[in-house]
Amino acid sequence: MRYTLKQLRYIDIAARQQSITGAAKALNISPSSISSAIDAIEAQTNKRIFNRSPSKGIYATQFGHGFLSNARHLLKAHTVFEEAMDEQAKTINGSITLGCFTPAAPILLPMITKSVAENYPGISIHLTEGDTLKNLRHVADNEIDLAIGANLTLDANLSLSMNVAFIPLFNAPPHIVLPHNHALSKRSLLSLKDVCNEPMVLLDLDQTREYMFSLFNNDDLSPKVAYSSQTGEMVRNMVAAGLGYSIFNLRPLQKQQYTVGDLVRIPLKPHYTAVEYGILHRSDVQLSKAAHVVIDTCVRLRDSGAFNQATLPEGTQG
Secondary structure (H helix, E strand, O other), X not given: OOOOHHHHHHXXXXXXXXXXXXXXXXXXXXXXXXXXXXXXXHHHHOOOOEEEEOOOEEEEOHHHHHHHHHHHHHHHHHHHHHHHHOOOOOOOOEEEEEEEEHHHHHHHXXXXXXXXXXXXOOXXXXXXXXXXXXXHHXXXXXXXXXEEEEOOOOXXXXXXXXXXXXXXXXXXXXXXXXXXOOOOOOOOOEOHHHXXXXXXXXXXXXXXXXXXXXXXXXXXXXXXXXXXXXXXXXXXXXXXXXXXXXXXXXXXXXXXXXXXOOEEEEEEOOOOXXXXXXXXXXXXXXXXXXXXXXXXXXXXXXHHOHHXXXXXXXXXXX
């Protein structure tokens, strides 16, 4: 089989864009160049890489998914090779794609990317968001290089079977978020029994929903969910407005301003399960220098205690 790295790159970008036209715009080339690369590989393999739909664009076939995973593996290896050959380079340059568990992204990613930018200005980072299982699959398929994930429903055996490693960064114990004028707002510590009969504002994502309900189940309690939202910002604003309480594991690094009212954060008693955050990466491939920089940056932030700013220590109001 004959192919070029350029063809593989064109096909990779087309898959990410789910559009031949979108890939052409991203690469600043003609759509015919993208189509020619796809046609050449499909002709050699006698298999379709993409199904094409005028209304939905292009999407990978079963064969295409396997082809793309291998192609991305090769492209990543080529990047590593080029970096190794660039002996005269005094700075580390390159780009990576970094995924993150959606609720944590606006809290953790600015801290990480700022530290990378200050020390390695030649590295560019493309950021994506999603649940941890989605990020796990994307790391395994070489669609993204690294991901910041939470072990809410992360199966260690599944990770190992997909050749994905998890580097622990920090634990985030759960805490209660209340309107600032709530009757319990002066308490230093709470249990779920204290709030379970009040209206709850739920962060309604698959992983967070399962985690929140498991906390109540462990105490043989059931929450009274009155409102739900898929964004942490909306949940915090609803709580600040006095519409109920909620549960979080992370907190914004700076004091937030809300449209109506304000809120307080109170730790839960220590027996509730904390969430462990960490870095997901392929364990069976050589990572690029840029990826190593991001991992090393996260580990350095961990060791310096920087991530502690994003959690609420037990016994401390926030």
